[in-house]
Amino acid sequence: MKIFKKIVALPTLILVALFSCSSGDSGDKNTPNTTSTVVINTEIVGITTLLPNGNGTGVVKFNVSPNNATSYKIVFGDGETLETTTATFTHTYTSSGTKTYEVQVTAFDGLKYFSATKSIVVFVAPTEVWGDEFDVDGAPNSTKWGYDLGAGGWGNNEPQYYTNRLDNAIVQGGVLKIITKKENYSGSSYTSARLLSKGKFSFKYGKVEFRAKMPSGGGTWPALWMLGDNIDTASWPACGEIDAMEHLGNQMNKIYGTLHYPGHSGATADGSTTMISNADTEFHLYSVDWRADYIKFYVDNQLFKTFANTASTPFNDKFFLIINCAIGGNFGGTIDPNFVSSTFEIDYVRVYN
Known part of the structure; x- marks a missing residue:
């Protein structure tokens, strides 16, 4: 009878362990999950056929999805960062010329962090x-x-x-x-x-x-x-x-x-x-x-x-x-x-x- 009880208990333990791993919570909620579905949408102000990287103002509008996260941290790639609770925001690049910036957004949903990156090319006219x-x-x-x-x-x-x-x-x-x-x-x-x-x-x-x-x-x-x-x-x-x-x-x-x-x-x-x-x-x-x-x-x-x-x-x-x-x-x-x-x-x- 004792041997039978041990054999029955073992599959139960395995199922519990598998269920725990599939939750996606590794126990470190500060570790970004780069395989998440965070999407960075951008609109460079003033883009035309003749100005494919903007009108020179350096203004870029951002909209991040999902838009219901608790907070967002944005690294704009020019040395500036932003911490905000809204998924819609604007940033102005100031370094003149046509430059490529690597933007990183990290979203926190109250339990875990998810992140994504996007490269953008922005033209800033000398002022x-x-x-x-x-x-x-x-x-x-x-x-x-x-x-x-x-x-x-x-x-x-x-x-x-x-x-x-x-x-x-x-x-x-x-x-x-x-x-x-x-x-x-x-x-x-x-x-x-x-x-x-x-x-x-x-x-x-x-x-x-x-x-x-x-x-x-x-x-x-x-x-x-x-x-x-x-x-x-x-x-x-x-x-x-x-x-x-x-x-x-x-x-x-x-x-x-x-x-x-x-x-x-x-x-x-x-x-x-x-x-x-x-x-x-x-x-x-x-x-x-x-x-x-x-x-x-x-x-x-x-x-x-x-x-x-x-x-x-x-x-x-x-x-x-x-x-x-x-x-x-x-x-x-x-x-x-x-x-x-x-x-x-x-x-x-x-x-x-």
């Missing part, structure tokens, strides 16, 4: 977010620019003194003029100006354009560049430096594009050069396209350097703009003994999303 056209004569716009003042070039052994005088920085005829002069001033033998947007404007990612004409004269060292907003706490080069353009009067028409960061700064910086013509007699367009995954340098829209940006570099926080002209020093080199004065002209600065 100017800040700029200066230098169209008002007089001192540079004080709501956009401040000054670095002093001598020595902050470690570069430059002989100029940076001032905030109209003699060294003035807007005239639609251009900003930074004038480097040979003159005795506060113990220095040259004067110039260094303008910066620190405390007035900074940005993270985007495209910045400078249209400029170089000064002439051996020793001149004009630059269009950016520094990390956290320079006062992180110091240099930990804050990062992006040099959109540097030019040396001793190396006419050679344009430098350079990045400074820990392990790659000063003489070991990460840089490239390109040659142009008429740098000091014609205006040229100097630009940097700065993204989370790359930084690209251009002259007159011609690419000459690409840097692979990663989370380990300091190029993922806000930066401010700098325009200056040094003379001599560690990089500017020998100053022409006949140098008297030269002007660095900037037609405009524009920053796009």
